[in-house]
Amino acid sequence: MLKKLLLLVILSGFTLSAQDYFVQKYKPFTAEIPSPETFLGYGIGEHHTRHDLIVAYLKKLAELSDRASIEEYGRTHEGRKLVMLTVTSPKNLNNLNNLREAHLAFTDPIQKVSNYNEVPIFINLAYNVHGNEPSSSEAALLTAYTLVASQNPEILKYLDNAVIFIDPTINPDGRDRHTQWVNTYQGSPEVADPQDAEHNEYWPMGRTNHYWFDLNRDWLLAINPESRGKLKWYHQWYPNVVTDFHEMGTQSTYFFEPMKTNASFDPIMPKENYEDLNTLFGNEFAKSLDSIGSLYFTKEVFDGTYPGYGSSYPDLQGGLGLLFEQASSRGHRQTTAFGEITFAFTIRNQYVSGLTTVKTAVDNKDIMRKYQQDFFKSALTNATKNKVKGYLFGDTHDQNRTKAFIDKLLLHKVEVYRSGNRFAVPTQQPQYRMVQTMFETYEKYRDSVYYDASAWSVANFYNMKYRPVNNLDLGEKISTTQELIKLEPVSKSSYAYIMDWDDYNAPAALYYLQQKGIIASSAAKPFSVRANKDNKSFNYGAVLIPVSLQKVDGTSIHQMITEAQEKFNVPFYAVNTGLSDNGIDLGSGNISPIKQPKAVMLIGNGVRSYEAGEVWHLLDTRVHMPITKVPIRNFNKLNLDKYTSLVMVSGQYNFTKNQIEKIKQWTEKGNTLVTIGSASKWAIDKKIVQEELIAKEKDSTQIADRKPYVDARENIGKESIGGVILKVDLDITHPLSYGYRDNQLPVYKNNSVWLAPSKNPYATVAKYAEDPHIDGFITKKNMAEHIMNSASLIVSKVGKGRAVLFADNPNFRGSWYGTNRLFLNALFLGDKIKVPSQD
Structure with missing residues (x-):
């Protein structure tokens, strides 16, 4: 029995079981259906429940009840199952396919249906996207039990009028990482002291998934299998209401929507969503939480501006996304300024809010269905009013980057067509608002402090050249990217093969061949040569593979080249002469061998796990190249001489003088x-490089203007860089820029690292352009004092080596396909950078 959480029970003067603390209101329950407590062997809230036990319990419910079924919609990076439990009345469950068709009719702007009250409302109760915010998954178990086993008339009404999809754990890998930690350090008696190990996870903590990604930022970007599986499921069902349960600081109370006002000047979601519907549901949440004595707040924080949250993406799909934030016990019991908070108490608030969501949706299903119908009809109406009728895009030099962008569009059900040698996206389509999200950029905002990014035009993430058009001729509709790239098989050569470095997959193909012992070289200047029987021009960085220099015979070389082409869809060209038609010949001194990269990255306390995970993910999943991850605590034992590159992402590096010298000497x-990011600032501060930061000018004689204290947070916060897309001017002749053909490149800035352009005229690889703003909010002060005077990427000579300093994150959220190449060039071609000395 639960022995901790029962302040309310004590005050009420009677004794309840642990289970009754949560579900007393919904008795009676069918005895044949085991409660979570019976199934697990402990009361909810007494321990943190592993994901496999959560799945096992839901499977047991589906096995025993005619109200429930379960499906697997994906697997995590670590192989854990992502499951969805469907709960409704037996009649509805047996007729689910027909109900789905009737439901989807409301998402089709062409169909004219008005039976709003006749079709059950579709509700997705989604839990635990941040693994170390665990209360909601426990609430999911209680909610599933209540809906499956309760015979209470109120619950039976819900089942008749709703189809409820319970996603118990969106982030199983992160949850189990956290569960293992807190259960390992759980005391008996429990320790409420915030300093105890139970309440202080070790790096990287359980918030993120296997590759340390924040999955609550991944709905739009869809980099990880957890998100891709969920999106595939989502677009099969289009739920009317979606919950997004979180936890926040222990000293807080409870938050539910309405959120802080959307910061967009003209939000693309309907006003009815963030005003009327949020208020409608919010009033019901208040009543329910009042009834159990819980404190809460609304509207003050958490804007839904960024469309990639679990609470904002549904708003762009005709549904209503609902955010909940519970003060976290970060363990089983913890002392706060308001007394002790228990794990079970946090679960109870989430449980009550979840069932209130079901109640409110059922009571207003006609409103919700009419809203969803109007949402998709207004998409076509709004598109008709827009002068822009579509967007043309594509990069013929980089088919794999183009393919990746199209894959993203199709995942979100955006219609794409082939238009000549380009691709087209019309605005006149049900997913018009997603088209806006992918292509539109903004300068005007009605707010300046963001919970997350203020810029998300996804086409810029991919460095995808696109243009809006007022007339659009549609060609063949693209339904899949599987056959999008068609390459001519590479013929056998007895002389050499060439791979252009422009394609996004070129580094992966090169590493694949290097692993097999192939010797390859990089061209420092462009050239053209007869290849595959035609004259072909090659860009900076083209990869040459001479046959005579290899350790295997010509047939084996050709086979390896063919395998690389088929595996990575990168074009290779057979050449039979070293004499070029234009530019350097193939024996030029401007073509030099590429050393196989061997990279190491520092991780651990102080290191920004998001950025470290992005590096790991990029090399693992796209380049198929291992990177050694060394905790800082092991740095003294690290033999750096085994590696060609050392990666340091943003973080706090509290190294001794000897440790700093070790890095510099290597x-x-x-x-x-x-x-x-901040690691570049660190390298400058510690004098590893002779570069400078742009210092903030201080005028000691100026007296600050007097301002209201209450406005301090907003006034100070607006000067931070929440996330803005800027344009840089790129030196495409530099080895770090090999593979680019345009010197204008979008970058993502979300920090305050301001690198001064190098005094060496050849070392500033990327400087912010004269008119740098592409998308997102930035103050005029930041633009004038910092952006216009600073560099995004510089290289600094360090003895015979070099330091590559990124001010901005080239791998942001695994989505910046456009700047990944800069980072990969640093690993593959770093030794090609011979920074001329200016001594």
Whole structure:
């Protein structure tokens, strides 16, 4: 029995079981259906429940009840099952396919249906996207039990009028990481002291998934299998209401929507969503939480501006996304300024809010269905009013990057067509608002402090050249990217093969061949040569594979080249002469061998796990290249001489003088130090490089204007860079820029690292352009004092080696296909950078 949470029970003067603390209101329950407590062997809230036990319990419910069924919609990186439990009345469950068709009719702007009250409302109760915010998954168990086993008339009404989809754990990998931690350190008696190990996870903590990604930012970007599986499911069902349960700081209370006002100047979601519907549901949440004595707040924080949250993406699909934030016990019991908070108490608030969501949706299903119908009809109406009738895009030099962008569009059900040698997206389609999300950029905002990014035009993430058009001729509709790239098989050569470096997959193909012992070289200048029987021009960085220099015979070489082409869809060309038609010949001194990269990255306490995970994910999943991850605590034992590159992402590096000298001396030997964000600032501050930061000018004689204290947070917060897309001017002749053909490149800035352009005229690889703003909010002060005077990427000579300093994150959220190449070039081509000395 639960022995901790029962302040309410004590005050009420009677004794309840642990189970009754949560579900007393919904008795009676069918005895044949085991409660979570019976199934698990402990009361909910006494321990943190592993994901496999959560899945097992839901499977047991589906096995025993005619109200429930369960499906697997995906697997995590670590192989854990992503499951959805469907709960409704037996009659509805047996007729689910027909109900789905009737439901989807409301998402079709062409169909004219008005039976709003006759079709059950579709509700998705989604839990635990952040693994160390665990209360909601426990609430999911209680909610599933209540809906499956209760014979209470109120619950039976819900089942008759709703189809409820319970997604118990969106982030199983992160949850189990956290569950293992807190259960390992759980005391008996429990320790409420916030300093105890139970309440303080070790790096990288359980918030993120296997690759340390925040899945609550991934609905739009859809990089991870958890998100891709959920999106595939989502677009099969289009639920009317979606919950997004979270936890926040222990000293808080409870938050539910309405949120803080959307910061967009003209939000693309209907006003009815963020005003009328949120208020409608919010009033009901208040009543329910009042009834159990819980404190809460609304509207003050948490804007839904960024469309990639679990609480904002549904708003762009005709549904209503609902955010809940519960003060976290971060363990089983913890002392706060208001007394002790228990795990079970946090679960109870989430449980009550979930069932209130079901109640409110059922009571207003006609309103919700009419809203969803109007949403998709207004998409076509709004598109008709827009002068822009579509967007043309594509990059013929990089088919795999184009393919990846199209894959993203199709995942969100955006219609794409082939139009000549380009691709087209019409605005006149049900997913018009997603088209806006992908292509439109903004300068005007009605707010300036963001919970997350203020810029998300996804086409810019991919460095996808696109243009709006007022007339659009549609060609063949694209339904899949599987056959999008068609390459001519590479013929056999007895002389050499060439792979252009422009394609996004070129580094992966190169590493694949290097692993097999192939010797390859990089061209420092462009050239044209007869290849595959035609004259072909090659860009900076083209990869040459001479047949005579290999250790295997010509047939084996051709087979390896063919395998690489088929595996990565990168074009290879057979050449039979080293004499070029234009530019350098193939024996030129401007073509030099590429050393196989061997990279190491520092991780651990102080390191920004998001950025470290992005590096790991990029190399693992796209380049198929291992990277050694070394905790900072093991740095003294690390033999750096085994590696060609050392990666340091943003973080706090509290190294001793000897440790700093170790890094500097290793770099001086001819190796490459790659720093990102605040690590670049660190390298400058510690004098590893002779570069400078742009210092903030201070005028000691100026008296600050007097301002209201209550406005301090907003006034100070607006000067931070929440996330903005800027344009840089790129030196495409530099080895770090090999593979680019346009010197204008979008980058993502979400930090306050301001690198001064290098005094060496050849070392500033990317500087912010004269008119740099593409998308997102930035103050005029930041633009004038910082952006216009700083560099995004510089290289600094360190002895025989070099440091590559990124001010901005080239791998942001695994989505910046456009700047990944800069980072990969640092690893593959770092030793090609011979920074001329200016001594």
